[in-house]
Amino acid sequence: MFEKLKNALRIRKSDTTGQNLILRNGRLHLDIISMGRYLFGNLRLLVFGAIVAMTMTGLILCLVSDKYRSQATILPSGKTENLSLLKEMAGLAGFGIEGNESSSVLYPDILSSRQIKEAVINYRYSFGNPVQTEMTLKEYFDTSVNEHLLRKLESITSIDLDKSTGLITISVETKYPELSQAIVRRYLAELEDYNMYRRRSSARERVVYLERELAQRETELRQAEDDLEQYQMANRNWNMTSDPEILSNLNRKKREIMAKSETYLFLRNQYDLAKLEVQKDIPIVRVLDNPSLPLVKSGPQRLLITLLSGAIGVGIMSLFLIILCIFRNSREAVPGIAGMPVTARRTILETEEVNR
Template sequence: MEKTHIPTASNNDEIDLLELAKTVWDKKRLLISIVVLFALLGVLVALVSQNEFTAGSTFVPQTSEQGKVGGNLGGLASLAGINLGGLSGGSEIPPSLYPKIVSSVSFKKDLLNATLNTQGNSQPITYQYYFDSIYRPGLLPLISKYSVGLPGFLIKTIKNNKVIDSPSNGYGLINVTENEFGHFKRLDNQVSIQFNEKEGFVSLSFSMPESLMAAQMAKFAEELLQKEVIEFKIQNAREQLKFTEERFEEKKIEFEEIQRKLANFRDRNQNLSSAIVLNQLEKLEAEYNFAFNIYTELAKQLEQAKLQVSKDTPIFSIIQPVTIPIEKSAPKRPLIVIVFVFLGLIIAFGYIFGREFFISVKDQWESKYL
């Protein structure tokens, strides 16, 4: 009896590469057309994209070594993959937390008030004023704003027209307006900070539409970050210095007053030798000596407090200072074109094979039910 070959499921599920290649070859014009269209679109996007310049600096924070766990123990722990840096007892901010400072609301508010010298403006302006009144976005942001982002833009416009009384100021909280929040989102993409834990250095960069502004904002952000770290580190020493200065000024006034009384008493009683006068003189001299000792001791403590503030102040060693960038950092126009070409290839292949699959499924359904 003659046997018929029954195709197995594995045979049906096999992919015929030659058939796929033939399908692509038959649709080569469509494939080339889609790829060329996306390549032209990529060239257009690359040309209308706005230039950006990135400036930055690299520095090493000289942190205190006092609060660390013993050197030998810490070295052995690091070899074992254990980080004992968190066990230090110093009141300083570790460099690993610098990104948290940069992303804080108070830090961003200070960045909005950074002064800039821009081309075409004789007077310095702030970062916020530049992006509110001077900056003109490119074509792509405008198209995105009034197409995909149109609903959000309308909602934002309606919210801005409403007068809302914020009760946060009455409670001493930080209030962020809608305008500031929009600037904050831009800052998140413009400022970048990284800490190299292995080498121990910090890299900070800032991107702006102009090279000079990028360097100015990078320098301002660097100085602001270092100021925040220094303020936190010397907070205790500065409070102690302030307390000592207040006590020193009080005792100085008291000492000068007793000194004046003693001098006046001696001037009035130069030739008198009565016991009462001598007792009063001894009493004033005792008060004077007591006040002088306190005054002298506070003067020493005041100098020690000043030295402690200087001692606790962190030092930042600048490895790479901020320089005005010459070459733009974005957009990467060749990369944009390549990405659009690959995107065109993916869409073209997806359309060709998807269309063939849909036709084959339709033919099978018609042959089975019609």
Template sequence: MNEEIKKIEEDEINLIDLFLVLAKRKSLIIGITLTVAIITAIISLIIPPIYKAETKFLPPQQSSLTASQLLSQTVEQMTGIAPEMLGVKSISDLYAEILKSNTILDGIIDKFDLMKVYDVSYRVDARKKLLSNIEVSVDKKSGIIKLSVYDKDPKRAADMANAFVEELKNLTKNLGITEASKRRIYFEERLKEVKEELAKAEEDMKRFQEKTGTVSVEEQAKAVIGSIANLRAQIAAKEAEIKAMKTYATPNNPELKRAEEALKTLRAELSRLEAKGGSNPNPLIPTQRFPEVSKEYLRKMRDLKFYEDLYGFLLKAYEAAKLDEAKDAPVIAVIDKATPPERKAKPKRTIMVLVATISAFFFSIFIAFFKEYIEKINQDPEQKQKIETIKNYLNFSFNFKKINFKRKIFNKS
């Protein structure tokens, strides 16, 4: 019982001693705390205000394997790290990583001349500065991506946030070269060529009619002309389809094999019809049945009909490829467009001053106790003697190093 009472009395004495030290050093504590608070307040007023502009958008919600593979390959090419290693688990995470890619950052740097704004000489420094001024977060439930951009100019902050989304749209559009895109590009080129040939055939027919007048041909000849021209157009369209398929399909692809079989059938049918015209592979009907003028007319009519049918086939294939491409195209839906913020985001002056004041207060308490400890040591002869001994040891070590250094210089000389 007596021991417990003694312990309580010692604790009370210790607490009283602590308060005595604080009361004794109150000027030091108050001085340090107020000084730091005032300096922090002045600094917070000098620091230029920083504004934050935010935009929210929803990435393409495609369930197709092609879109996921395409974006995964894109992130791996830009960062050199597999998306799984970066913690990328969804389409939204992939788009969030693409926003931080050098391609996107360079587009923003060039558009807003940020190397001059950030006062840097190297592009890599501008990228680091820009990355430090953006925040990208993904809502795990909805998949919505929020992009925040910090800048001294509120309008530039909003423009940069919106420009990030536009750069992302352009990049994903350029990367989205799917099978439908390849077919569309191929048919588009073929359409231009066939259109030029069709215009030439129409011009040849017009010149021929103006020169000789209209020539009547038998209905049978017209039917044969139409059949052969139609078959040739189908063959040309099928060849174009096969070439387009070979840009993305393997030789063992079932659809490619079916298309090649269909092409063989069409060629066989064309050979059967042309064989009726004699030994010449080009005549449509026996040439002995028509005078020379009729033969010329039939040749031009055949060419015109061929290019008309071929153009129609290619146009249908082109439109179908465009529809498929539109289905595969990534669509980024902007939910909230960034607008110039009215209030600054940084610095938060109240928090700055409050944190600095509290930190300075506890630091000043530490200094007060430290000074009190030094003062007590100086008053204790035994402790003072120990400090002097330590100083002597340190002084001896320092002098010993000086002597060795002088000896080395002397030996060299």
């Protein structure tokens, strides 16, 4: 077998015209035609390299588990500002909070955030029918290092935003079809939870702040009204008096009450509007396509990978043969034989080969 391989690797020194394919006139020449003829002459070795590469790749792919991809599509959410009529009815025009822009633009960033990923990782999934299987992604990835888990989850997750339509596609690929579907569902649930309870925190803080300010202003207004009432009771003839000091104090207290009343009414309007904003600012995740249960594997593409490995094997074997050809011919480039007849050059080269 080794003798056959050795003979197959032996450089062919003459073509159909009796001239050397690589060594011409004692000098080394490289051209595509010569290389093509040389490689075609070693076609069996190229096929052998392809078969070896494809066989090894096939054996490795047999050890790789099938993967199943589940996918869901989210519709874009338009602007949620639609309270102009309520503002006019409540007399709140001009005091409003500006409406938010389309919240779905941020969905890919929210889904890719560390907070959402950690929630998806720590959730315990139950899947399988009829036998139920429970596991976390820590068990699936067989690691408890948080950074490794985040990277592995990112490697099996794909989140895409179609800028022309606004559609958001999220997909997950695992070894189990039901697990892939369950992870996509968990992503959607975490997104909904974020929108409902965490994304609206700033609006709630505004309501809390206005409640606190409103209570304080109401207390100050009542205190000012009580002061005016007590002053009037202390000066029972205040409505008929001409004492400039009493009249001045009464006017000052009335102006103070008027200013505090205007401030209180302004804050009250702001508070009512803020409560309307909180009620309407509930981003809803509108799912176009629910997470699918994949029945056909999405990978690996064994046939395609095997064919590519065969092509790579042919390329590697071709490179090996060309390098070997150049090395052999460079050794055969004996000085002083340039210009000799073909028969004489061949005799000298054969003699050198025997001596070696």
